[in-house]
Amino acid sequence: MPTFRKERPGAPRGFFACEAAGLRWLDEAHGAPAVTVLEVDEQHLLLDALAEVTPTAQAALAFGRGLATTHDAGAPAFGAPPPGWTGDGFFGPLDDPLPMPAAAEPGWGRFLARARIEPLLELPRARGAFPAHTRAVVEAVVARLLDGDFDDGDPPARLHGDLWSGNVMWTADGATLIDPAAHGGHRETDLAFLALFGCPWLDRIVEGYQQIHPLRPGWRQRTALHQLYPLLVHTVLFGGGYAARTDAAARAALALPGVTAGHSRGRSR
Template identity: 40%
Template sequence: MMDENLQIQLSAALSEQLKVKIHINEAKSVHGGDINETFRIATNEGYYFVKLNDAKRYPEMFTQEYAGLNMLRSVKALTLPQPLALGQAGSYSFLVMQFMTKGATIPDFWEDFGISLSRQHRVTQKNFGYPGPNYLGTLKQYNTPYNSWPVFYAFNRLLPLIRMAYDQQLADKQLVQQVERLCRQLPQLFPAEPPALLHGDLWSGNFMVGPNGKACVFDPAVYYGHREMDLAMTRLFGGFDNRFYQAYQQAWPLATGWQQRIGICQLYPLLVHMLLFGGHYYNDIRDVLQAF
């Protein structure tokens, strides 16, 4: 159930954003992941999707998600829900966005998905990074800019997380040393590529078939990084249809050796999962590192 005072706050925020009086008639809890409480609200102007979380535990999480959604929407490559309002009500932060209804897939759904992602990845800037930290899951994702992907990946991603895992006794000294050794090899492993605009958390749980029959993605952890990061993430937890990868490869072929870099790119989300969900991801991380 959604608190009545919170419904009043949401109504006011939406009314201000949409420039029309909004009244919430019903707030129905829906499944939306492990971090946030999520609701479909029925109003006099239609349905909206609402996320709630603890404002003190996750400061700026929804502010960054709001910005990330708008950034990805602005390039007009993939479909994403429109963020509409955000703020704080009592101890809760809230984010209100367009409610996306599920559609029937177009015949070339996977091909369109792969080509659309390649178009998004062509959006670039001078440095790898992003204007300030955001989140992957409940972990802060630091995005200090560097003009080198190996330096960015080592100092913003792998080294901070393996040291955090060590401090929490989830990783031993040997695993830390293996990650440090890999980081020294990164300049030889990754061919130079321009920074690509990434979704940042593109796995099978973060897309649906949108009302237009195409892929609709959500819950981004946006930054400018190496495009193989998004593609490696799609291969975790079941992977995407092979037509997705074939279409992407035809639209913008990956550099030689990409197959050997999948595990390296997956190290970051695997470390995140070990920190969030426990040490059973240790073996997956160790298996990737043994090749280096």
């Protein structure tokens, strides 16, 4: 059977074990399949090789249904790592991943603020990455997250966590998940990641998703809120035009109405 070896000498300790645990956790949901882990150690991960094909509308519809099933399998808390892994995870490219703090938050907003946005802004390499006006808007979004403005009562979903289109491999058997940053999070986050850099047949993916788990009204408008963290990461890692996109996403998020247990309410500030 063909295999694929993912390796990096000197990788952060536990990097590949964390990824392997995430792949197994996602696959155990019996929704969207994850690539099979064959072997793992500190410097490599051995996986089944996947042969890519051109995605189709029907495959996208099936992937959406599978992704909703994976999310519905749930997680113990917002920020919970996959079973078989303890401690923080990793987010970003293989050659330069950033730490992704684990958490056990009961509410999504506090998790996003405390375990994602604030730790990222405090990294030494984040200093100077954002103009002062952008940092101020992001901090205003953090304040609303901590106030619970965007908590809708949805329980923690079992997320891929880095679901941009490059981490979906389209094969003859359908879409397969690779390269996760798996954790307990909000289901809208994975969908927002798919939209971030474009994804083939995204509307059909969403259609399939909603056949299994209808999304709460207003989810499209909340995409910017869910894209804020990956845009912050891209600004820290790559700079360039990502700072402007981060600023736009933060301003769009700040303009959102709040929600309480699924019911919209006016902005508190």
